[in-house]
Amino acid sequence: MIEDDEAPKPPPGRLQPLRLEPMGLAELTAYREELMAEIARVDAEMARKKSHLGAADAFFRRP
Numbered sequence: 001m002i003e004d005d006e007a008p009k010p011p012p013g014r015l016q017p018l019r020l021e022p023m024g025l026a027e028l029t030a031y032r033e034e035l036m037a038e039i040a041r042v043d044a045e046m047a048r049k050k051s052h053l054g055a056a057d058a059f060f061r062r063p
Contacts, residue, residue: 020028 018031023031
């Protein structure tokens with residue numbers, strides 16, 4: 001078995017995966033809720049940016 005220190009490092013990214021095995025159901029539920037809240041925040045920002053892009057397209061009459 002590979003020790004944690006020798007485990008391959010994940011590529012750099014925004015979020016690093018957590019080890020889920022030691023977490024209990026309550027911790028997993030809380031973690032999932034945090035992730036869902038972050039997804040909702042990202043979705044809202046994407047919608048805002050799409051709206052601004054649509055307004056700019058309409059202003060400049062892009063097809």
